[in-house]
Amino acid sequence: MKKFTKFMSLLLAGTMLLGAAGCGSSDTSAEGEGTTAQTDETASTVKTSQEGKLIWATNAAFEPYEYMEGDTVVGIDAEIADAIAAKLGLEAQVENMEFDAIIPAVTSGKADIGLAGMTVSEERLMNVNFSDTYVEAGQAIIVKEGSDIKSAADLNGKVVGVQRGTTGDEYVSDEANGVGVASVERFSNGPDAAQSLLTDKIDAVVIDNEPAKKLVENSEGLVKLDENLTSEQYAIAVAKDNTELLDAINGALSEMKENGELQAILDKYLNA
Ligand code: ARG
Numbered sequence: 001m002k003k004f005t006k007f008m009s010l011l012l013a014g015t016m017l018l019g020a021a022g023c024g025s026s027d028t029s030a031e032g033e034g035t036t037a038q039t040d041e042t043a044s045t046v047k048t049s050q051e052g053k054l055i056w057a058t059n060a061a062f063e064p065y066e067y068m069e070g071d072t073v074v075g076i077d078a079e080i081a082d083a084i085a086a087k088l089g090l091e092a093q094v095e096n097m098e099f100d101a102i103i104p105a106v107t108s109g110k111a112d113i114g115l116a117g118m119t120v121s122e123e124r125l126m127n128v129n130f131s132d133t134y135v136e137a138g139q140a141i142i143v144k145e146g147s148d149i150k151s152a153a154d155l156n157g158k159v160v161g162v163q164r165g166t167t168g169d170e171y172v173s174d175e176a177n178g179v180g181v182a183s184v185e186r187f188s189n190g191p192d193a194a195q196s197l198l199t200d201k202i203d204a205v206v207i208d209n210e211p212a213k214k215l216v217e218n219s220e221g222l223v224k225l226d227e228n229l230t231s232e233q234y235a236i237a238v239a240k241d242n243t244e245l246l247d248a249i250n251g252a253l254s255e256m257k258e259n260g261e262l263q264a265i266l267d268k269y270l271n272a
Pocket of ligand 1 (some may be wrong): 166
């Protein structure tokens with residue numbers, strides 16, 4: 001299907017060139033043949049699934065990285081998406097979905113990138129490429145105030161909630177880490193897990209550090225433990241066959257790192 005679309009657009013481009021040549025139009029611009037109708041010098045010619053757009057797949061229940069404010073997806077990743085899109089001469093368009101649907105959306109071409117506080121992992125690298133990393137993160141534990149769980153070791157024999165398909169899910173589900181939880185409850189998102197914790201259906205939630213802070217901030221009666229269970233890097237997922245887009249994104253990211261743009265976005269959302 002993707003190949004076919006590519007073929008069709010090549011065909012279309014060819015037809016248009018022929019058409020243009022055929023008309024013998026007199027307003028020959030100095031653009032030279034074969035260039036696309038881009039006026040902006042800096043605008044790139046990276047291929048995206050919809051012309052002029054950068055469609056980013058996310059799961060907008062992950063404050064401060066992506067969350068809903070009314071009908072709008074806001075947060076660190078939303079601002080990064082807008083900034084990168086602008087640098088590439090594209091318009092960012094968000095697709096909000098379940099977290100475990102993001103990589104399939106990228107590999108199928110439904111979305112151009114996955115930008116969702118997503119951790120680089122060996123397993124994910126089998127399906128997508130990742131950009132340079134833009135955030136260092138880790139898993140944290142949330143419990144109810146007064147809980148007897150004080151550290152990762154105390155998760156032993158407990159019912160632990162996670163967001164389905166995340167590295168937190170992987171961490172508690174992996175017996176090799178020696179935590180030995182009684183069972184893992186998989187939720188569609190972090191706020192649902194936190195709600196379940198508040199109503200004593202589960203004993204703890206394991207989720208990324210900064211979202212853990214926000215969940216605790218947003219709901220009375222929960223606390224985050226200080227311990228970091230993992231050390232992870234967030235990056236942007238790109239389809240393996242679109243290395244041009246990957247390079248362009250890395251270019252934009254490194255510009256944002258150098259000129260302080262990225263830090264300014266992080267500072268806006270992360271309380272020190
Ligand atoms: N960093 C974790 C992972 O990659 C969790 C990401 C969850 N992101 C989200 N937007 N819900 O698995």
